[in-house]
Amino acid sequence: MNVLVIGRNSGIAQAVVKKVEEAGGTAVVAGRDEVDLTDEASIAKLAEKVGAIDHVVSTGSARARGTAKELTPEAVQASLNVKVVGAILLAKHFASRMPENGSFVFLSGASARKVMPGMLAVGATNAAVDAVVRGLAVELAPIRVNAISPGTIDTGAYDALGEEKKAALFAHKQATSPVRRIGQAEDIADAVLFALTNTFMTGVSLAVDGGEVLV
Template sequence: MTSSLQDRTVLVVGRGSGIAQAVTLALRAAGAKVVVAGRDEQALAAAYDDPDVTAAAVDLTDEAAVAALAERLGRVDHVVSTASARARGALGDLGHDTVLRSFDVKVLGPLLLAKYFAPRMPEDGSFVFFSGSSARKPAPGMLAVGATNAAVDVLTRGLAVELAPIRVNAVSPGTIDTGAYDALGEQKKAELFATRAATSPARRVGRAEDIAEAVVFALGSTFLTGVSLGVDGGEPLV
């Protein structure tokens, strides 16, 4: 059976590693042509050895840059934004600029992508943005992250109504084994993952490929819109 993504053009905003890379590879496996975009165009280009993956520069905190990318690319069929700027920390440690940047990249950035790319998309096009399980399960040190993710969920529902019939969905990961946790150090990272695996109903932490599969599903599911897909192993349940 031919994939609904065969020969479609998908813009993936993010880094050339981790979840963004897994999403790009999964899209290519589904037959899509992919434009990867981020602040470091050269690093993105070096991350892929595939003529159907091209790199472009964009800064989601710069409206003119988003508008210029849309003008340069013209029509795309789908847009995925994996970009984030983490604002972990207890309340007393959170600063205005840190929290604002988290919203700027993960909420306002997708809003700008919708503003400039939706007019160039076909009616069966779609957006996929990234939320996170912290929007549904509060935890110490995750206040600003959770607030940002909750805002993504609201944005997703609002845009699904405003941009219809273009679809808008979000993917909401739980604990995923990517470089995002490397700053903890090997021992603390291993301890965290062991705890999360022991308490999660799925009895493991997630892989980037788990999230990539959900993105491909959301892009190809033509009756799915306004939904935040929890791909979290049931983590918010416990």
């Protein structure tokens, strides 16, 4: 199992690499220095460099947090370009290099299913990822296409809030989540590995959110 993992060399991407290698697979990592998900030429260049590959996992994102009054068109477009247009371009340039039992795994998010103030653009982006996954699953068949939809995960993604606000958010999520804890990168990596290896699952956005959307 040869897997291309796109994303930062930390957090979820790093955890995915570890899980793939523990399962006996080989992971090829492409960070921001290797590929720009908003640039088709960059993706095409990466595809030429990587060559034949069994699976592609993309954890890339450009989150656009804020209310409608706070968001800029540029921030919203960047979010959509990285996670939605990027997913389509990865499929365009890598599907022909995959075997029939290959697959793509993208990251969606709980905000696609649960409305939260300040997550308008993030939610719209994740909902679009879910739609793209279903469409690609049909277009690329028998290659499989799935998404993992995380809830609140303890990665560097929340550091921008500042220590105090991050701690308050995590305390609230932990108290209200049905599983009574914050998710870890390994939780998502386990789900990614499941999506890579379950050959009877496609077109699915798999919620790994501790039941966050239920409350």
